[in-house]
Amino acid sequence: MIRVQHEDFDPGAELTALEETGAGAVASFTGLVRPDDGVTALTLDHYPGMTERALEVLASEAQARWPLSALTLIHRVGRLESGARIVFVGTASAHRAAALEACAFLIDRLKTDAPFWKREHLPDEDRWVEAKGTDDAAAEKWR
Amino acid sequence: MALLTILYFARVAETMGRSSETLDRPHGVMTLGALADWIEENGGNLGYRAKLRGAIDQQMAGMDTPLGDAREVAFFPPVTGG
Numbered sequence: 001m002i003r004v005q006h007e008d009f010d011p012g013a014e015l016t017a018l019e020e021t022g023a024g025a026v027a028s029f030t031g032l033v034r035p036d037d038g039v040t041a042l043t044l045d046h047y048p049g050m051t052e053r054a055l056e057v058l059a060s061e062a063q064a065r066w067p068l069s070a071l072t073l074i075h076r077v078g079r080l081e082s083g084a085r086i087v088f089v090g091t092a093s094a095h096r097a098a099a100l101e102a103c104a105f106l107i108d109r110l111k112t113d114a115p116f117w118k119r120e121h122l123p124d125e126d127r128w129v130e131a132k133g134t135d136d137a138a139a140e141k142w143r
Numbered sequence: 144m145a146l147l148t149i150l151y152f153a154r155v156a157e158t159m160g161r162s163s164e165t166l167d168r169p170h171g172v173m174t175l176g177a178l179a180d181w182i183e184e185n186g187g188n189l190g191y192r193a194k195l196r197g198a199i200d201q202q203m204a205g206m207d208t209p210l211g212d213a214r215e216v217a218f219f220p221p222v223t224g225g
Contacts, residue, residue, distance in 0.1 A: 118224070
C-alpha cells in the first residue's frame, strides 16, 4: 500500500494492519522532523504523479527481492512541524531477515529515488535542505 | 513540432521564476542536457549544473538521455525526501 498525503498517519494502526496479513514478522521505520539547528518546521515539496510512480517501482523491487506478504509506504507532503511524522515504511514477511532488510532497502532507496524536496524553516530564514552523499552511499549498497 | 511540458521543482523553480511551461519542442534539441542548455540560452537560470537533476516522462534521467518522444520533462535539485 502506497500513500502520499498531507494528513498525519497512525504507525500503530499501520503495524496492526501489517500484522493482520498473517506474516510471522513485521518491521517498520518512522521518520520524524528533527529540531536540528533551531529548525521549527519543514515543508515537503514533491512531483505529483512521478512520486507515486517512483514509490511503486521501489515497492515492486522490494517484492521481487524479498518474500514479502505486504508492505506499506506512506510519505507526507506540505508543512510539518518539528517532531511530526514524515515517512513510514512497514514490511511483513514470514521471517525477520526479509522484513528488516526490505524495510532498510525501502527507506534507503526512497531517499535517492523519490522526488521529494525538504525546505527547512528556522526562526530567521527558510532554506532548502542539501542532498547528502551519505544517502547516495546508503542507496548504492542495495544496487 | 510536438508540445513539450517542462516542470521545475524546489530551488530550480525559484531560480527559473516559474514552476512549469509548455512549448514547441526546440529544433535540434536531442537530449535532456541539450534542453537545459537551450533553456539557459533563452534566459532561464537552472542553477549550478552539478546540482541539476532531471526526469523524462516521470522517470529519473541523466542529462545525456535522449528526449525521444517525451511529452513531459522536469528539472530539479537532488532529492531530499524520507
